[in-house]
Amino acid sequence: MTPNRRKRLYLVLGIVAGVAIAGGLALQAFRNNVTFFFDPTQVVAGEVAEGKRFRLGGMVKAGSVQRTSGSLETRFVVTDFKHDVSVRFDKVLPDLFKENSGVVAHGRIDAAGVFVADEVLAKHDENYMPPEVTRSLKRGESRLGMDEPSASTQSAQP
Amino acid sequence: MTPELGLFAMILALLLAVYQTVAGLLGPWRGHTRLTEAVIPAAITQFLMLAVAFACLVWSFVHNDFSVRMVAAHSNSALPVYYRVAASWGNHEGSMLFWILVLSAWTVAVALLSRSLPRSFASRVLGVLGFISVGSLLFSLVTSNPFLRLQPAPPDGIDLNPLLQDFGLTVHPPMLYLGYVGFSVAFAFACAAMIEGRVDQAWARWARPWTTVAWMFLTVGIALGSWWAYYELGWGGWWAWDPSENSILMPWLLGTALIHSLAVTDKRGLFKSWTLLMAIMSFSFCLLATFMVRSGLLTSVHSFAADPGRGVFVLVFLALVIGGALSLYTWRAPLLRSQAGFDLTSRESFLLFNNILLVIATAVVFGGTIAPLLVDALGLGTISVGAPYFNPTFLVPMLPLLALVSLGLFAHWKRGGLSGSQRKIFGTLALALVLGVAMMLGVYGDRSVLGPLGVMLGLWIVLSSLSDPIDRLRRRLSLPPAVVGMTLAHVGLGVMVVGITTMESRMLEQDVALRPGEQAQLGEYTFRFDGVREAEGPNYDALQATVVVTRDGKPVGTMQPERRAYWVSQQSLAEAARDVSWRRDLLVTLGESLGGESWSLRLQVRPLMRWVWLGAALMALGGLVATLDKRYRKAVAVAREAAATPAAATARAATKIAVQKS
Incomplete structure (x- = not known):
């Protein structure tokens, strides 16, 4: 060479x-x-491998947000209108977090079956909905055989 | 009437763009000089039309014409007038029109400043730019017309997303677009050169300043976007590996590769086909980024499918531009063999490594960005790929890249061995090592490996960049703008690396719940919460907290983070308070009331945060200075002389020699 x-x-x-x-x-x-994304129906059906970190997405159930007075700990329920998952979080919640609005939380399920979040995102597109949540809700509707979008997804449209 | 006038102007611009494309490409091919001559006026008129169209859109926003769909959806009569102007590009349709306007501005700049280029070449460049303009104008007119009317008109608009009501929005997209679109010039230069089948050093010298200026705007645009996310989103995030951020980072990485590859083509006449490929790829990624982010493909496949027209159009256009350019490349590249060789430790080699590592970095980012889409398309679930993937993977090509920067700066063209530079290499390396360890151990008490290593690499880059200019000054040699620009940009890189490493490895963050009068300790700083009071802004109500910061009992400052509720959109938004110095950024963000007078607050201490922005600013400034170099203007002058009559050329050359002598 x-x-x-x-x-x-x-x-x-x-x-x-x-x-x-x-x-x-x-x-x-x-x-x-x-990290994989799951909605409450999938979580309840046991599709999540035990102890695995994942993203939980859905709507914050109306009237479910509870605070321990004077501390950072917050509990709320994420729902896809068929199944619910309880969530615990002990940091500052994001600006756009509110009841009846879309949310995505990162974390794991603990022994008691509560989702312990280490990060909560209420990030959304210009239509005020996290895209995965919109899709999961739409998927839920087709599972139920509904043609018309429900009030909840309609509120996501401008 | 005004919106219709705007739409009409857009249609006229489209017709002119079609002419520009056809005449620009056909003219030189068929030898119709008449056709070629009209290309420049067509490009200028097209720019005027687009300026009218955009002015009409801005006018509709400023005058609150809510019968225009865009205005109704993204503005409100309570919005301050400057945000109404900015709102015109704060949405998909308006930003597309703005994108096209910027493209046209670049085209006109090329048309006016490249009078010295061979006429057929300039005409082809304008033809290619015209083609891009035709595609984007069609996209805008067919699938996202900004002037659509609403019948009946709503009484008031939905308002601009409060996150976008900020100075950052006013300047971030224009800068970014100037950069994105600027790479179209390098792309057009590459296409024109491939059509003519000739790439030489003169070509590289023409393409270089355009590429550097586009890169400069892209750098500024990205830095502004990051800065905006950092202070406006309020939670201290400056880079989240979000799909839209990644899509800007990829063309920047490729653009950086292109700049370095162009330097080799210019100085040594090598890497010709690689340079062409980089020019094609960097603009392709700009196009991909614009359309992907804008059409929602990256945030969600769903919203993309929601408007199949847009998606299909984008795919066809991208396939035409990228596919066309790449086919041209496969056809022409074999013609462009470089003859000269170079040693393994010559500057050419180091610049080759630079390009390879930058391309690997791009691939890493691309993989992580596209994976969720692929996994989703295959029906394997919905995944997200975030910092845990990107942070370590991105370092794999980046660490060797940073280590090689300094060596490359000491290497010679063509000749290997780094001869005569060993002392400088080891000297700067030892100094960087001492300074880096002293800084990390002494100031921050860091015992990890990656922190000091990153700081050391950053400092080494700074020191070795300064070596050449210091040497030149000592030997009383001239210091041309090209050298100053390169030095500034590399020092900027080093400063940024030091900033990012220190900040990421030594930052402190804590969420606390405090009652008025209580305090929290974070690092050496004490934050005392003094309660919350009400305040009012131009279109929002606010709750304002007062936090007094002390360090070792000495006052540092009073910080007033806010939580704002915007009247129209009813959105609640945290506005962080910052206390900034060269040593560190202090950030306090107000959360919400936790009951019993107590509030949630997020406290952050970010050392050397300013250095990150300073680094970006130095890089951009370096790019600007480098384009001012006489070499580029001399190249133009030489080409001009060649075009002029021989007698005049001789006369001018004689004058020049006389001037140089005196």
């Missing part, structure tokens, strides 16, 4: 090795750090 060829070979081998390592690490990181 000419020196030039050899140099090029090293370069190409180096690049391939670099890309392979980066790709492998990325896949590894990906597998460990992806």
Whole structure:
């Protein structure tokens, strides 16, 4: 091999090795750090692997938000209008968090069956709904065989 | 009447864009000089039409014409007038029109400043830009007309999303769009060069300043967006690996690669086909980003499918632009073989590594951004990919990249071995090591590995960037803007790396519940909560808390975070209070009343937060300074001389020599 060829070979081998390592690490990181989304119906049906961190999405049930007076701890119920999941959270709630409005919480189910959230998002698109929640609600409607959008999803439209 | 006038102007602009495309591309091909000559006036008239159209939209917003759907959906009569103006680009339809206006502005700039380019080449560049304009105008007119009327008109509008009622919104999208769209110029230069089948150093020299300016705007746009998220969203997040953020980061990474690859093509005539590919890819990612974010594809597949017209149109247009350019590339690239070789440790090599690592970084971001879409499309569930994936994965290409920056700065063109630079390399490295460890251990008491490593790499970049200009000054050599710009940009990178690493590894954050008079301790700062009182803004009511901050008993400042309730949208929004210095940012955000007089507050201490913005500002400034270099204007002058009559050229050359001598 000419020196030039050899140099090029090293370069190409180096690049391939670099890309392979980066790709492998990325896949590894990906597998460990992806969080799945579930709605209350799926949670109640036991679709979530035990102890796994996931995202819970739905509506904050009207009248369900409870505070321990003077402390940060908040309890509320996330519903998809068929099943409910209780949530506990002990940080500052986001601005857009309110009853009867969409929410996505990150966390795990504890031994008592309560979803302990470490992050609560009330982030939404310009129609004031988290997209996954809109979809989950729509899916729920088709499960029930409803054609017309319910009042709750309609309020999401401008 | 005004909205209809705007729509009419848009349609006229579309016709002019069609002419610009056809004449710009056909003229040089068929040798019709008449056709070619009219391309520039067509581009200018098109810009005027689009300016009229956009002015009509702004007018409708300012005059509260709620019969226009956009105004009714995104504005309100109680909104202050400056936000009404900004609201005109704070929605999908208006921002598309703005995007097209910016594209047209870039086109006119190219038309006017590139008089010195060979005429057929300039005409082809304008033709390609015209094609992009046709596509976007059609998209806007067919699927997202900003001038649609509502019948009957509502009495008042729904209001602008309070998050967008901010100075950040006023400047962030225009800067971002200037950057996004600016890469269309590099793209058009690449396409025109491929059509002509000729890429040389002169070509790279023409394309360089345009690319650098676009990159500069993109840098400013991203930094402003991040800054806005940091202080307006109120919770201290400055980068969330959100799909819309990723979609801006990808063209920035590729654009950075393009700038460095162009430098090699310009200086050494190498990497020609790679440069073309980077020019195509960076603009493709700009287009992808604009349309994906704007059509909602990235936030949710659902909202995309909700308007199939938009989605299909976008896909067809993207396929035409990207597919067309890439086919042209596969056809032409084999013609562009570079002859010269270079050593493994030459500057060319380091710039090649730079490009490869930046492309890997882009791929990492792209993978994480697109995965939720793929998983969802395959029916495997709804997933989200966030910081836990991006943070470690992004570092994999970034750490070697940062380590190689300094070595690359010391390397020579063509010649390997880093000869004569070893002392400087080890000197700066040792200094960076000492400073980095001293800073992290001494000031912050950090015992981790990644924190000091990042700070050390950042400092090394700063020191080695300064090495060349200091050397030049000492030897009383000239300091051309190109060198100053490069130095500024690299120092900016280093400063940003130091800022990000320190801030991310040493920041403190705590959510607390406090009664008036109570206090909380965070790091060396004491926050005393003095209660909440009512206040009123132009279109909102607010609850304002008073928090007195002290450090070792000495007063630092009084912070007044607010919680605002906007009258029209009934949205409640936290407005964080900041106390800012070069050492740290203090952030206090007011949560809600917890009963029994107690309130929730989030307290944050973020060391060196300012350095992140300073780094971005230095990078952008570096880009600006580098474009001022005489080399680019000299290239223009030479081309101009070649075009002029030989006699005049000789005369001018003679004068120039005389001037240079004196």
